[in-house]
Amino acid sequence: MIRERLVGWQHAFDHRVTVWITAGVAALLVLACAAVLLLSATGFVRPELRRELWKRIASWAVLAPLLLAPVLLGAAWFIAAVAALSLLCYQEYARAMGLFREKLVSALVVLGILFVTLAVADHWYHFFVCTFALFPGIIAVVPIFQDRPQGYIQRVALGIFGFMLFGVCLGHLGYMANDWHYRPAVLTVLLCTELNDVFAFCCGKSIGGPKLAPNTSPNKTISGSVGAVVLTTALAATLGHFVWQDTRLDHPLPLLAFGLIVSVVGQLGDLTLSSLKRDLGIKDMASVLPGHGGLLDRFNSLLFVSPAVFHFVGYFLGWGTNLPTRILSGP
Amino acid sequence: MTGPEFHYEPAHDLGLPPVERARSLRREAGLVETFGHWIWGRFVRVYFAGWHRLAVKGRSRVPAAPPFVLVANHSSHLDALALSTLVRAKWCDRIFPIAAGDTFFETPARAIFAALMLNALPMWRRSAGRHALAALRERLVGEPCAYILFPEGTRSRTGEMGPFRPGLGMLVAGTPVPVVPCLLEGAWRAFPPGAAFPRPRKLRLFVGEPMTFEGEADERAGWERISEKVESAVRALGKE
Numbered sequence: 001m002i003r004e005r006l007v008g009w010q011h012a013f014d015h016r017v018t019v020w021i022t023a024g025v026a027a028l029l030v031l032a033c034a035a036v037l038l039l040s041a042t043g044f045v046r047p048e049l050r051r052e053l054w055k056r057i058a059s060w061a062v063l064a065p066l067l068l069a070p071v072l073l074g075a076a077w078f079i080a081a082v083a084a085l086s087l088l089c090y091q092e093y094a095r096a097m098g099l100f101r102e103k104l105v106s107a108l109v110v111l112g113i114l115f116v117t118l119a120v121a122d123h124w125y126h127f128f129v130c131t132f133a134l135f136p137g138i139i140a141v142v143p144i145f146q147d148r149p150q151g152y153i154q155r156v157a158l159g160i161f162g163f164m165l166f167g168v169c170l171g172h173l174g175y176m177a178n179d180w181h182y183r184p185a186v187l188t189v190l191l192c193t194e195l196n197d198v199f200a201f202c203c204g205k206s207i208g209g210p211k212l213a214p215n216t217s218p219n220k221t222i223s224g225s226v227g228a229v230v231l232t233t234a235l236a237a238t239l240g241h242f243v244w245q246d247t248r249l250d251h252p253l254p255l256l257a258f259g260l261i262v263s264v265v266g267q268l269g270d271l272t273l274s275s276l277k278r279d280l281g282i283k284d285m286a287s288v289l290p291g292h293g294g295l296l297d298r299f300n301s302l303l304f305v306s307p308a309v310f311h312f313v314g315y316f317l318g319w320g321t322n323l324p325t326r327i328l329s330g331p
Numbered sequence: 332m333t334g335p336e337f338h339y340e341p342a343h344d345l346g347l348p349p350v351e352r353a354r355s356l357r358r359e360a361g362l363v364e365t366f367g368h369w370i371w372g373r374f375v376r377v378y379f380a381g382w383h384r385l386a387v388k389g390r391s392r393v394p395a396a397p398p399f400v401l402v403a404n405h406s407s408h409l410d411a412l413a414l415s416t417l418v419r420a421k422w423c424d425r426i427f428p429i430a431a432g433d434t435f436f437e438t439p440a441r442a443i444f445a446a447l448m449l450n451a452l453p454m455w456r457r458s459a460g461r462h463a464l465a466a467l468r469e470r471l472v473g474e475p476c477a478y479i480l481f482p483e484g485t486r487s488r489t490g491e492m493g494p495f496r497p498g499l500g501m502l503v504a505g506t507p508v509p510v511v512p513c514l515l516e517g518a519w520r521a522f523p524p525g526a527a528f529p530r531p532r533k534l535r536l537f538v539g540e541p542m543t544f545e546g547e548a549d550e551r552a553g554w555e556r557i558s559e560k561v562e563s564a565v566r567a568l569g570k571e
Contacts, residue, residue: 091361091362094361095341095342095345095361096341096342096345097339097341098337098338098339098340098341098342100342100359100361100362101359102337103362103365106361106362107362110362150336150337151336151337154337154339155337279339280339280341282341282345284346286345286346287346287347287348
């Protein structure tokens with residue numbers, strides 16, 4: 001049973017929502033290519049915009065399989081992928097903040113992320129929660145021995161902030177894989193969070209109107225934000241209905257709340273990263289993904305959605321409650 | 332380790348793709364590179380102690396902390412590695428051998444190796460312009476960091492030391508940065524240009540008194556005087 005969950009790729013398409021989302025993403029990519037080809041053939045878009053669109057599609061063509069494959073292959077792959085994402089996001093954050101020059105603090109944050117991953121892979125919730133309290137302590141205490149109080153507050157605070165964002169918050173996404181039916185749930189969260197950005201972009205561009213937070217993120221409009229809330233909530237609630245059919249969650253109100261959480265909290269994560277970037281005076285965190293910027297520019301919405309969804313769904317159903325725990329460390 | 336205080340300052344190479352980053356003069360090491368430089372430094376120390384029985388005379392003359400420039404005669408690829416053993420491991424991210432771009436940074440694999448392990452910065456011989464030297468000078472004083480530099484500009488093909496070029500002067504003229512003249516003996520016999528592997532020959536490294544050129548004018552005449560002074564200091568080390 002444990003082995004099946006961790007590396008049982010045969011179970012990839014056990015659930016119909018998994019099949020729908022995988023097929024849907026593939027179809028969306030093909031459709032997007034076709035749409036851009038059609039638009040260029042009719043001469044409807046300018047060459048610069050066309051290049052920009054192609055760059056985005058190419059990025060997604062690489063990114064989508066990279067996101068889908070670990071989820072489908074098994075829990076072990078997914079947990080490893082989330083750990084890699086946490087570390088890479090921390091790297092971008094640290095390089096943008098200047099925190100990477102503080103090797104000791106950075107090494108402690110990396111250690112913290114590794115311990116969170118260990119707890120997740122072990123399916124040991126108690127240890128998982130322990131790290132949230134212990135590592136902020138460790139990050140604050142160990143630098144004392146450098147005996148260099150100048151700048152102590154900044155490096156420790158930034159280190160703990162980084163650990164909380166990328167170790168703790170993203171760690172919840174990995175922990176979902178300890179549930180037997182994690183694939184449809186995780187894919188729903190990933191798809192809705194990413195589409196949330198797309199919906200906001202499209203609604204904002206087509207409706208226009210007043211800005212949401214012009215000083216933080218000059219391109220976001222209120223219309224885009226509201227449009228995204230409506231569309232994402234509808235999509236997430238519909239998918240949620242099929243994911244959690246015949247459970248305590250499968251009622252209109254909880255499903256609606258689930259959709260609202262994904263959309264609203266996702267946008268808040270986006271704005272959080274925008275605030276960081278504005279304060280530092282940079283546009284993108286990095287340039288790994290052509291057309292997107294850094295990994296963090298793409299996955300910022302996921303930061304707070306992961307723990308929010310984890311605890312919301314956990315309140316109703318729990319995660320992996322009927323499966324063996326402490327699979328690595330246990331007796 | 333930039334200084335006592337913390338600055339919200341993004342990495343100077345932020346946003347560069349990996350290979351361009353490796354070739355950038357503004358490259359700053361992250362955790363992975365720090366580990367690479369440290370491990371490489373350990374290996375180099377063991378290698379020189381074991382294979383070449385490296386003997387150093389005047390190690391205490393090397394300044395305790397950057398900025399400084401280590402300068403030596405150049406006759407083999409061992410030279411920069413031998414000089415790097417003079418610097419304490421805690422500075423492994425701050426000591427940059429200035430290496431020929433066309434040898435060490437041409438292919439992506441070499442560029443990544445040079446950045447990740449050697450911590451080298453490229454000097455492109457075809458276009459070794461003032462712009463690159465100005466960037467190096469700014470970093471030397473501003474960060475501060477340390478360079479390993481061979482003012483001859485290329486490895487000697489005969490084993491004899493060639494004349495120093497004025498590039499060194501462009502880095503340090505009018506600054507308080509000390510230049511440490513060094514002389515490496517035996518490297519040409521151990522690993523001459525064209526040889527496939529270094530032979531286990533004895534190496535001797537002489538370290539001279541640091542020299543500063545704060546009063547020297549930052550112009551051609553000053554650069555040439557600096558190069559001449561350092562060149563004669565290096566030559567004098569051989570007759571000590």
